[in-house]
Amino acid sequence: MSKWIKWVGLVLLVVLLIMQFFGIDKENPAVDPSVEFMSVVNPPQDIADMMKAACYDCHSHETKYPWYTNIAPLSWWIGHHIEEGRAELNFSEWGNYPADKAAHKAEESGEEVEEKHMPLKSYLITHSEAKLNDEQIERLSRWFMALADTRDVTERVRETEVQPAPSVEEGDEHNHNHDHDDHSGHNH
Numbered sequence: 001m002s003k004w005i006k007w008v009g010l011v012l013l014v015v016l017l018i019m020q021f022f023g024i025d026k027e028n029p030a031v032d033p034s035v036e037f038m039s040v041v042n043p044p045q046d047i048a049d050m051m052k053a054a055c056y057d058c059h060s061h062e063t064k065y066p067w068y069t070n071i072a073p074l075s076w077w078i079g080h081h082i083e084e085g086r087a088e089l090n091f092s093e094w095g096n097y098p099a100d101k102a103a104h105k106a107e108e109s110g111e112e113v114e115e116k117h118m119p120l121k122s123y124l125i126t127h128s129e130a131k132l133n134d135e136q137i138e139r140l141s142r143w144f145m146a147l148a149d150t151r152d153v154t155e156r157v158r159e160t161e162v163q164p165a166p167s168v169e170e171g172d173e174h175n176h177n178h179d180h181d182d183h184s185g186h187n188h
């Protein structure tokens, strides 16, 4: 029995050692300032600070890799988060997003922060600086929501101007006049 455990331990150790030869790619792609979120959007300093501390390791090309990202299989798991995070939303490429996509991503960011889905819980274990208090969550999520609105503004103006405005107004006026006539009829 004890011999068996020793063999299993040895095999696991060898597997772990072999895993260490397969590191993750930690080369950050270049950041182009002309499309980078901070220079395109120019957010207030406190928003920029929160985003850099709580989002940028996974949603930008400015990822910092702590020592434990050298240890497989932990490194694979972290590398996967970064890959997936960048694919969903990459602040280093913000300026390349079409306006509607940018608005959508800003809105989603507001929601994810408000619902405390972002930053990922597992990330907070080793990044206390990324933990947002209730006040910060409110501030950051509202700011993202407002950003989504400004991105959308031309479209929303067009909608309200062209589509429902005439028929609603007509109907309203009609009803209103009708009501008014009825009442005056009763009264006199």
Ligand code: HEC
Pocket: 051, 054, 055, 056, 057, 058, 059, 080, 081, 082, 084, 085, 088, 089, 105, 108, 109, 110, 112, 113, 118, 119, 120, 123
């Ligand atoms: C530890 C890495 C990590 C951090 C830090 C992080 N994210 Fe994410 N984020 C991910 C991953 C992985 C996904 C894709 C999987 C998912 O939705 O859970 C994601 C998805 C998202 C999405 C898309 C959600 C959807 O369902 O479409 C948004 C928006 C987002 N993150 C915003 C943020 C914001 C804003 C911050 C900072 C406040 C942040 N994230 C911090 C890893 C991270």
